[in-house]
Amino acid sequence: MSIFHSIFGLIGDLTWGFALIPMLVVFGVFITLMTRFVQLEYFTRMFRVLSGKNKPGDPNAISAREALLLSVGGRVGGGNIAGVAVAISLGGPGAVFWMWAIALLGMATSLVECSLAQLYKQRQPDGMFRGGPARSIIHGLGGEYRWLALVYSVCLIASFAFGFNAFQGNTVAGAVQDSMGIDRLWTGLLLAGVSGFIVFGGIHRITKVADVVVPIMAVAYIAMALVVILLNIGEVPGVIVSIVANAFGIEEAVSGGMGAALAQGLQRGLFSNEAGLGSAPNVAATADVRHPISQGITQSFSVFIDTIFICSCTAFVVLLGDVYVPGAEGVDGIALTQQSLVSHLGTWSQYLLSFMLLLFAFSSIIYNYYLGENALSFITKARNALPILRVGVVLVVLLGAIAPGATAVFFFSDPLMGLLAVVNLVALMMLMPIALRLLGDFRKQLNAGVDRPVFDPEAFADLDIDRTAWSNAQGADGD
Structure with missing residues (x-):
């Protein structure tokens, strides 16, 4: 086992520990400049998807809003509650400013990668669509890069479908045990049972559940944070000044x-x-959707919701409280967020937070599962592969919940996610000219007075795209 720890430790050092974060930042700046700050250009347009007025031409199709809420449900998880608290503990209030900054850059990156996934999506026999970086690599770069797409797919299954789902189960079971005294086994059985019911229902059931769960959990958490902010409204300006001052070293908190x-x-x-x-x-x-860029804009909005809304909620709850002491060792992570809420609102709030954490984790579990399912569909067409994956994910959720040391067992997750990101960034760099063509087509139609641009596959006849996936673009969803 030690040799595997060493191998994955080396992968982690060569990705997260060496160059990946600078690569993501530099690439975010590069995309922002190349697209002429597209995330700001279409910022107000992002909110149009929330209305839900535009429906797909096919009543069985996945709408832009459903895809948005599923991705928000996946991005929003324990990291928004525990991760932000850890960042503040180790980096001081200034860490919040840099989270905002990287979200602004990430909005452009997400727009490009999701637009490319839309461009190269493939219609399946059941009428649904599948796509993502693996298919973008094959159809955008050519069959000789299939090995790169396979590396990506294997890493996606191992890190998200298995590793991170174990972490989600572990985080929730630990929080519920600490706040309510409920044994990990019961929380694990609940998570595994509900997750199994959803994932065995396929993508339609997954999106329908996300369409209900995600708004509830996001609105409830934001509302609770707004109450805290209103109760401490006089201290908010000072907190904002502290965030900026610490970000640039004017004040040193840690x-x-x-x-x-x-x-x-x-x-x-x-x-x-x-x-x-x-x-x-x-x-x-x-x-x-009508045009690949429209879904790119929608997914850019997902980054905004995740970091600017949800993460900021946690930051203000912690920084407006008296539990957090800059530079002092002690409580951190989920416990810091829980105790900060208690100091503001009373003991009842930790139980509400535990319930919301359960929803956050549940939405992440079904999202992580779908990533694994999509990757598996690229690797193999074997009919028994999908049921095996579904059973495996349910068991992993249960194992993660009941094992206090699950984070040590699934040590491969972060390194493989690092490798996943490197593959994705390489592919994005190579496909960037095509993304700029898409964006140019979208802008051209808007400038011509078209309120909802429509993708014409014949205008991109030189690309290996599935034209049947765009046969109904005129009546599709999205702005």
């Missing part, structure tokens, strides 16, 4: 100063919003 704030903010922000990691495009490709 050892390491600006460097610690920058490192923690970038790392936790990237882990939270997943922009550039190649996960969200798998979900983005399922939507039936």
Whole structure:
């Protein structure tokens, strides 16, 4: 076993520990400049998807709104509650500023990777769509890069479907045990049972559940944070000043100063919003939309919701409370968020937080499962493969919940996600000219007075795209 620890430790050092975060930041800046700040250009347009007025032409198709909520449900998880608290503990209040900054860059990165996933999506025999970086590599770069797509797919299954689902089960079971005294086994059985019911229902059941669960959990958590902010409204300006001052080293809250704030903010922000990691495009490709860029804009909004809304909620809950002491060792992670809420609202709030954490984890589990399913569909067409994956995911959720040391057992997750991100970034760099062509087509139609641009596959006849996937683009969803 030690040799495997060494191998995956080396992969982790060569990705997360060496160059991946700088690559994600530099690439985010590069995309932002190349697209002329597209995330700001279409910022107000992002909110149109929330209305739900535009429906796909096919009543059985996945709508842009459903794809958005599924991706938000996946991005939003324990990292938004525990991860932000860890970032503040290790990097000081300034870490929050750098989380905001990396979210702004990540919005452009997500727009590009999700637009490409939409462009190269493939219609399945049941009429649904599948896509993502693996299919973008094959159809965008050519069959000689199939090995790269396979590496990506294997890493996606191992890290998200298995590793991170174990972490989600472990996080929730631990939090429920600490706050309510409920044994890990019962929480694990509940999570595994409900997850099994959903994942065995396929993508339609997954999106329908996300359409209900995600708004409830997001609105409830934001509402609770707004109550905290209103109760401490006089201290909010001082907290914002502290965030900015610590971000640039004007004030030093923890050892390491600006460097610690920058490192923690970038790392936790990237882990939270997943922009550039190649996960969200798998979900983005399922939507039936008029133009690939429209779903890219929608998924850019997902990054905004995850980091600017949800992560900021946790940050203000912690920084407006009296539990967090800058530079002091002690309580951190989920316990810091829980105790901060208790100091603001009373003991009842930790139980509500445990319930919301359960919803956060549940939405992440079904999202992670779908990523694994999509990757598996690329690797093999064997009919018995999918049921095996579904059973495996349910068992992994249960194992993660009942094993206090699950994070040590699934030590391969972070290194493989690092390798996944490297593959995705390489493919994105090579496909960037095509993404810019798509964006140019979208802008051209808007400038010509077309309110909802429509993708014409004949205008991209030189590309290996599935034209049947765009046969109903005129009546599809999305703005």
